[in-house]
Amino acid sequence: MHAVLVMILQRLGLGVLTLFVVSLVIFGATELLPGDLASSLLGQSATPETVAALRRQMGLDQPAPVRYWAWLTGVLQGDFGVSLASRRPIADMMSARLGNTVFLALYAAAIAVPLSLILGVLAALWRNSLFDRVANAGALSAISFPEFFVAYILIFLLAQSGYFPSMVRLSPAMSLGDKLYVTFLPALTLTLVVTAHMMRMTRAAIINLMASPYIEMARLKGLSPLRIVLRHALPNALAPIINVIALNLAYLITGVVVVEVVFVYPGLGQLMVDSVSKRDIAVVQAIALIFASAYVLLNLTADVLSTLTNPRLMRRK
Amino acid sequence: MGVLLFLVIVIAASIPLAWLFRATLVRTLPHDIAIVARDMPLTAAFGLLVIGVYVFVAVLAPVLAPFPERAVVGTQFQPWDSTHWLGTDRLGRDMLSRLIYGARNTVGIAFATTTLAFVVGSLLGIWAALRGGWLDQGLSRFVDALMAIPSLIFSLLLLTIFGTTVMTLILVIAAVDATRVYRIARSVAQGVVVMDYIEAARLRGEGNWYLIRREILPNALAPLVAEFGLRFCFVFLTISSLSFLGLGIQPPTADWGSMVRDNATLITFGNVTPLLPAGAIALLTVAVNFVVDWQLYRASGLKEQG
Numbered sequence: 001m002h003a004v005l006v007m008i009l010q011r012l013g014l015g016v017l018t019l020f021v022v023s024l025v026i027f028g029a030t031e032l033l034p035g036d037l038a039s040s041l042l043g044q045s046a047t048p049e050t051v052a053a054l055r056r057q058m059g060l061d062q063p064a065p066v067r068y069w070a071w072l073t074g075v076l077q078g079d080f081g082v083s084l085a086s087r088r089p090i091a092d093m094m095s096a097r098l099g100n101t102v103f104l105a106l107y108a109a110a111i112a113v114p115l116s117l118i119l120g121v122l123a124a125l126w127r128n129s130l131f132d133r134v135a136n137a138g139a140l141s142a143i144s145f146p147e148f149f150v151a152y153i154l155i156f157l158l159a160q161s162g163y164f165p166s167m168v169r170l171s172p173a174m175s176l177g178d179k180l181y182v183t184f185l186p187a188l189t190l191t192l193v194v195t196a197h198m199m200r201m202t203r204a205a206i207i208n209l210m211a212s213p214y215i216e217m218a219r220l221k222g223l224s225p226l227r228i229v230l231r232h233a234l235p236n237a238l239a240p241i242i243n244v245i246a247l248n249l250a251y252l253i254t255g256v257v258v259v260e261v262v263f264v265y266p267g268l269g270q271l272m273v274d275s276v277s278k279r280d281i282a283v284v285q286a287i288a289l290i291f292a293s294a295y296v297l298l299n300l301t302a303d304v305l306s307t308l309t310n311p312r313l314m315r316r317k
Numbered sequence: 318m319g320v321l322l323f324l325v326i327v328i329a330a331s332i333p334l335a336w337l338f339r340a341t342l343v344r345t346l347p348h349d350i351a352i353v354a355r356d357m358p359l360t361a362a363f364g365l366l367v368i369g370v371y372v373f374v375a376v377l378a379p380v381l382a383p384f385p386e387r388a389v390v391g392t393q394f395q396p397w398d399s400t401h402w403l404g405t406d407r408l409g410r411d412m413l414s415r416l417i418y419g420a421r422n423t424v425g426i427a428f429a430t431t432t433l434a435f436v437v438g439s440l441l442g443i444w445a446a447l448r449g450g451w452l453d454q455g456l457s458r459f460v461d462a463l464m465a466i467p468s469l470i471f472s473l474l475l476l477t478i479f480g481t482t483v484m485t486l487i488l489v490i491a492a493v494d495a496t497r498v499y500r501i502a503r504s505v506a507q508g509v510v511v512m513d514y515i516e517a518a519r520l521r522g523e524g525n526w527y528l529i530r531r532e533i534l535p536n537a538l539a540p541l542v543a544e545f546g547l548r549f550c551f552v553f554l555t556i557s558s559l560s561f562l563g564l565g566i567q568p569p570t571a572d573w574g575s576m577v578r579d580n581a582t583l584i585t586f587g588n589v590t591p592l593l594p595a596g597a598i599a600l601l602t603v604a605v606n607f608v609v610d611w612q613l614y615r616a617s618g619l620k621e622q623g
Contacts, residue, residue, distance in 0.1 A: 144550065149599050152591065156592065160584065160586075262581075285474070288466070295465070
């Protein structure tokens with residue numbers, strides 16, 4: 001148990017270091033802003049005095065390391081500063097939307113993960129059959145489609161005839177069932193986009209293992225193919241499959257941006273797109289930090305879990 | 318069910334097309350290339366055909382388009398008829414003409430971006446592998462840090478800072494994508510730089526630039542070409558998504574992503590026209606993927622024989 005603890009602590013340390021570097025990159029990118037935040041904010045009406053006053057008010061007269069430290073300590077305490085466009089605290093703008101985005105991502109994951117595992121195992125089981133070919137061709141096409149294409153095809157097929165709403169309006173009073181119904185189309189879009197990747201990688205991981213000697217042995221013992229795949233291949237394919245799942249959940253983070261805009265879903269992605277067109281760098285910075293942290297944490301979790309499932313990796317040292 | 322029927326018809330029509338195209342290629346090309354074309358799977362032939370049509374349309378856009386790219390030639394949202402084959406858009410511009418010009422703008426910008434990302438990324442990657450030491454370490458750790466942020470999110474951040482013009486779009490996407498190319502190029506080049514012929518060339522007193530150009534690049538080209546196809550798909554989808562979000566290619570330039578965004582309201586009324594530009598994006602990506610699949614298969618097959 002001791003070795004496990006050391007491993008987890010090591011990975012956590014590495015994760016914290018990565019998060020620190022990510023925050024540095026995101027903050028540093030703002031420093032590339034041509035000209036000055038204060039003068040671009042005031043635009044044409046800027047006089048030297050108002051610019052100087054605004055700079056002092058925003059703390060822009062401080063050197064970059066001091067501002068970075070102030071920003072970082074603020075973020076760690078849940079204070080993301082104020083929006084440049086609306087002057088509202090960013091934390092207030094984000095709090096409800098963050099929950100909505102997490103809800104959508106989890107909803108999509110809850111459909112996509114079991115679905116793609118089952119499809120991947122079946123495709124590996126009936127390799128080179130018609131099912132495998134159709135599933136593979138479908139997956140390759142789904143990977144090649146832009147998310148908004150998938151979304152609009154679904155709207156065309158399912159929303160236009162009135163089965164599901166094409167715009168998502170959420171209210172706090174909604175029951176869970178209503179919420180699941182209203183967000184079904186965006187979740188289905190994300191599911192379709194992500195399932196293709198996961199299915200292909202699950203299939204590849206299992207087929208890779210099917211060539212190993214112990215599978216040959218199990219087959220010679222006369223076990224049924226389903227039992228071989230489920231009891232012998234799957235446990236050993238767990239590490240790559242966990243990695244695949246985490247990678248695609250991380251992919252959901254970027255996919256969510258486009259899908260939220262298509263369905264007018266009140267989430268973080270839409271807020272980010274709105275803020276980019278308003279060039280509200282403070283909000284974009286905060287949301288980028290949240291998305292990037294989620295990405296880093298997911299990869300970290302996958303790393304730890306796949307090491308735990310593989311005894312050989314545990315005893316490497 | 319109409320959609321399924323449509324799909325079956327499309328697939329049934331594209332198989333003989335791909336077969337005919339491959340047969341023509343085998344007949345007309347010089348013998349040594351024709352041998353390669355003969356063993357091409359039908360999917361790859363189909364992919365090449367589609368890419369060829371796109372290039373043709375993009376080059377000849379002003380000749381093929383019935384109306385100018387930016388001119389308002391009718392009332393808004395006209396249905397399909399004999400003058401405006403695909404109707405008109407939100408402002409009364411001809412949809413077909415904009416679709417044709419979109420091939421030039423969207424594909425052209427994506428191609429330029431991928432090329433830029435490739436030149437920068439692969440040169441830096443090979444250079445890092447060749448020099449090794451602190452330069453390699455420094456560059457690689459820097460790229461690692463940039464890659465810890467999802468690429469779409471990082472692109473959005475950079476676009477906020479530099480503004481959304483076509484030039485910044487190309488530079489931002491190329492910079493973000495160059496990090497991915499760097500990783501591939503570096504790992505491929507690392508396998509090459511340990512070879513004896515590199516050592517020999519070094520002992521001859523050749524410079525770094527000569528080594529990259531004449532020794533490493535020719536030996537690293539095959540995997541890089543396949544990677545170019547994959548990166549192109551990725552860049553193309555990213556640029557289309559950004560344009561769809563209103564943050565990429567800006568109006569009045571005809572572009573497939575923003576055409577979907579502008580006319581999306583039609584979809585809820587059961588009109589398929591806004592799906593056409595999105596379909597054009599999807600078709601090209603599928604086609605490139607088919608060709609890349611074939612190239613990867615060929616590369617791995619050749620390796621086993623050699």
